[in-house]
Structure formats: structure tokens, C-alpha cells
Amino acid sequence: MQDLDIAAVARRSGLPASTLRYYEEKGLIASIGRRGLRRLFDPGVLERLALIALARASGFSLDEIAAMFAPDGTPRIDRQQLAAKAEELDRTIRDLSALRDGLRHAAACPAPSHLECPTFRRLMQAAAAGTIRAPRRRVPQPD
Template identity: 60%
Template sequence: MDIGEVSKRTNLPASTLRYYEEKGLIASNGRNGLKRTYKSSVIQKLALITLGRNAGLSLDEIKDMLLPDGLKIDRAVLLNKADELDSRIAALTAMRDGLRHAAACQAPQHLECPKFLRILNIAGRRWGRPSRRRKP
């Protein structure tokens, strides 16, 4: 398949495919004129890369798990990422619940609502903390 077909089938821009190739995540098997060509197995590898990226893994973490003929899953990395996701889910759930409460609160002023004040207090304690996001 040429790069255009892979791009179309995976919904990834050709620039991303070239970048993944540059990073060593995928490999072309040659060229057809000026266009790179790939084996059909690249589709599955790109699906794995997309899954890893959606889970928050860095490209380096994903690369370490990809072998030319399969996968070498690092269970510790996956468990750590699952723990990070659990923390983010808990924080997002609390934020969602706070927004729902603020939208439905019957207090004349939100600053008179004890629950809203608790939410503000929690948010204030988190100021100045560095982001836990990893660089790609």
C-alpha cells in the first residue's frame, strides 16, 4: 500500500506516518515512484500506536513495546498508566460533580453555598502544582 492508502485507511495524515517512520515506530518497505509503500501489517501497528497514544503513553514507551514481528508488553508501564488514568478519572469526576452542583445550586449566591465553598477550597489548594502530563 502506498502512503496515501495507509493514510486514508487509518485516518492519520501522511505527515504523521512519515514522523512515525522517522521515530522508528513503523517502517516502509520501499517506494513506488516518490511515494512510500508499506506492508498491510502496518495498519495493525498503527492501531496499536493509536491505542497507546489514546491511553497516554509516550511514543518512546510505545516504541519500546513494538517488535518487528510482534509486541513486548511492559506490564509495569501499563499498570502505572492505568493508575494515572484512575487519578485523572477521580479528579474529572469530582470536577463534573462540582459543575453539576453549581448549575443546580439553589443558594441565592454561590459564595453562600457550603458545598460550593468546599469545591473552591479544594481547587485553591491545587494552585501552583505542576502538571503531571508527560511530554510526547
């Protein structure tokens, strides 16, 4: 009896059962059967969930992630896609770094108002021009 019920998967993955049902509905994971009404999962689902978590953290949407698995369930990850995402992350990192430096400067800047600080103003203009496209929404984190 190595199969896991949804509560066991939830416990071991840290994800709520509702999320697991949602992922199954979206085709991200599959249960291998039922005991009565209750889903049973192969322990391998945990690895799959880890892979999903990684992809999510990298900024892939659930739909994109679903497309990364062959119909038979084996991950079919495109190295080009990974490289492209790495590039994207790289741009994001550069933007965020500029932002961080600017914020830090502004926090320390002695100018009476940030609006009079040239560094701050340059940053503002860049943001206004859409040069800085940083923000994404964080994945809600269990506190």
C-alpha cells in the same frame, strides 16, 4: 500488490499522510520499501497504528510508545507498565468525577453566586491545592 502507499494507509487509518511520515521519522512505524520515492507499507502497519492510537488514548507519549517496540518491530509491552497506567487513569477518573459532580452541582445550585456555595468552594480549594490534577490535553479529533 498488497502493499499500501501512504495515501492508502492514510485513508484506511484516518491519519493524515504528514502524521504517518512523522511517525516513521520517530520510529513508530516503518515502511517496507519504496516505489520510486514513494513509501510502501505492509498492511500490518494498520494494526500497528491502532496500537499506537490505543497507547496515545491511554496517555502514553510518542516516545514512550516508541520504546514499547523491540528493535525488530514486535511490540514488547510491559504488563507492569500497563497496570501502572491503569492506576494513573484510575486517579484521573476519580478526580474528573469529583469535578463533574461539582460542576453539575454548581450548575443546579440556587446560591446567588457560586462563590457562596460550600460545595463549589470546597472544590475550588481542592483545585487550588493541586489535589485535583486532572487536565490533560485532548487529542485533536477529526470533526
